[in-house]
Amino acid sequence: MNWRTGKPTRQDRRASAVASTMLILALSLGGVLALVRMVQTIGIRAGLQDEADETALAVAAALARQSEPEGPRLSATAAEVALGRWDAARRRFVAASSSPNAVEVTVRGSQAAREVGRGWLSRIVSPPPAATATSAVAAVRPRDIVFVVDLSSAMAAESLAAAERLQSRQDSIQANDAAILRGLYQDMGYESFPGPDEPLGAPWGASWDALAAGDGPLSHAAVPAKYRIEPGDPISVRREKACSAVIDHQILRLMPRAMPDPQRPENRRYWAAYLDDLSGSKGSGAKIGYASYLCFMLRRGRIEQAQGQYVPLSQHSRHCPWHLEQVGGDSLRFPPRVEPMHQVRRALAEAICSLAKRNGSADDPASRDRVAIVSLDWPSGAARVQQTLTSDYGSAVRACARLQPVGVSGPSSQPQPGLRLADQLLREASGGMYGWRGAEKMLVLVTSASTDCARGDGPLQAETPPPDHVVCIGQGDAQVRGALERIINAAPVALVR
Numbered sequence: 001m002n003w004r005t006g007k008p009t010r011q012d013r014r015a016s017a018v019a020s021t022m023l024i025l026a027l028s029l030g031g032v033l034a035l036v037r038m039v040q041t042i043g044i045r046a047g048l049q050d051e052a053d054e055t056a057l058a059v060a061a062a063l064a065r066q067s068e069p070e071g072p073r074l075s076a077t078a079a080e081v082a083l084g085r086w087d088a089a090r091r092r093f094v095a096a097s098s099s100p101n102a103v104e105v106t107v108r109g110s111q112a113a114r115e116v117g118r119g120w121l122s123r124i125v126s127p128p129p130a131a132t133a134t135s136a137v138a139a140v141r142p143r144d145i146v147f148v149v150d151l152s153s154a155m156a157a158e159s160l161a162a163a164e165r166l167q168s169r170q171d172s173i174q175a176n177d178a179a180i181l182r183g184l185y186q187d188m189g190y191e192s193f194p195g196p197d198e199p200l201g202a203p204w205g206a207s208w209d210a211l212a213a214g215d216g217p218l219s220h221a222a223v224p225a226k227y228r229i230e231p232g233d234p235i236s237v238r239r240e241k242a243c244s245a246v247i248d249h250q251i252l253r254l255m256p257r258a259m260p261d262p263q264r265p266e267n268r269r270y271w272a273a274y275l276d277d278l279s280g281s282k283g284s285g286a287k288i289g290y291a292s293y294l295c296f297m298l299r300r301g302r303i304e305q306a307q308g309q310y311v312p313l314s315q316h317s318r319h320c321p322w323h324l325e326q327v328g329g330d331s332l333r334f335p336p337r338v339e340p341m342h343q344v345r346r347a348l349a350e351a352i353c354s355l356a357k358r359n360g361s362a363d364d365p366a367s368r369d370r371v372a373i374v375s376l377d378w379p380s381g382a383a384r385v386q387q388t389l390t391s392d393y394g395s396a397v398r399a400c401a402r403l404q405p406v407g408v409s410g411p412s413s414q415p416q417p418g419l420r421l422a423d424q425l426l427r428e429a430s431g432g433m434y435g436w437r438g439a440e441k442m443l444v445l446v447t448s449a450s451t452d453c454a455r456g457d458g459p460l461q462a463e464t465p466p467p468d469h470v471v472c473i474g475q476g477d478a479q480v481r482g483a484l485e486r487i488i489n490a491a492p493v494a495l496v497r
Helices: 010-065 111-115 120-125 154-168 176-186 235-254 265-285 290-301 341-359 391-399 418-430 477-489
Strands: 078-087 092-095 102-108 132-141 143-150 198-201 288-291 323-327 329-336 370-376 382-390 440-450 468-471 493-495
Touching: 010 111, 010 143, 010 493, 092 370, 102 370, 111 198, 120 329, 132 154, 132 341, 132 418, 143 382, 154 176, 154 290, 154 323, 154 440, 176 290, 198 235, 198 290, 198 370, 235 265, 235 288, 265 477, 288 290, 323 341, 329 391, 341 370, 341 477, 370 418, 370 477, 382 391, 382 418, 418 440, 468 477
Parallel strands: 143 370, 143 440, 440 468
Antiparallel strands: 078 092, 078 102, 102 132, 132 493, 198 288, 323 329, 370 382
């Protein structure tokens, strides 16, 4: 046998080169096919992901509206839609049929669907990738909403104007005035509407100042001793005797249910303040009756005292007659109905009740909307937190029920301090316990229609954010309710996974 020795022959080198070339070509073709397959897979997944995203957002938007989904239909041959709740703390979707706030959409591509229309050569050169699936989760985004509520003189203006018109022409009461005042009369416990009235000092044919004069009708010898003004009585004594005469002969007869009790000695100075106010504002046309007494109380409102006493209209008075009303299926205690304040606080309470229903029974605090209430209050330029940010909707509703205007003696408040305080609450919430939940921040300014929130006494300061929504009262009860409900129902949605 002959063995070859020495260097490879030309034929050997040619065979080796051909083999290497074939191997390289095979590897290159495999790489190209793998690349084509990878690109196809990426393209299919991208299309399916877009479809899953759009569908999840459409269903989540329907959840936010609490309506049936309207949006792109799934065109994939295999898909799953599950409703549930988004656990923001653990970043996971939990299927649930009760009060859902999120949706998970899973889309699967079909092998058969991708084979249709493909020629035999394309199937050999570029075999289809494996079946592909993708998913998306969209959720109703939680909100931190701060209501900035005007409690200035504008919120008692309708009731005061109606009472003043009633006082001037009781024989021709306008229907709107009657509607506003009947509720207030009822809350105050007055026995009839509009009730009797008569000129101050009518039994003596004299004005308030004349009654307290040293030579007035109460100085006659026939006047009972408790009312008789004696020579040498100082002005304080004369006014006290004149007040006693008016209380016993007019106030008790014309306003038997007026509080504080006029017969108690400690209340005499209070009623003297009412008579001074009445005489000063109306002069010779001053009339004693429930209408003029309401004017006296409305001008003082919640915070201004008369001779050291809050008026019974104020929630700070021990004589304030709270009453119950049904709101959102619950009974709420309200102070007397002063307009337009009462329609505003009811509308706010109803809106927060709607928010409670939207949030359902969610236990996760990070997924719940929160509300706060800031008041534009007295003195002018002040702002106060009536309710801190909370998802305890019952507490927020009760805070709404307690809102009460300061009265009409004070000037209207400007919105800037309230907006700054509301912005501070939102900033603190962003860095606080629930700052990581990604809640949408919202400011809602509820004010009188005559208030220009962009102007006031000057432009809003640069560091003060403009309100997201402005609800102006003075246009009717239905408009206020409708505007607040639209804000509550406009819950944002977002892809969370």
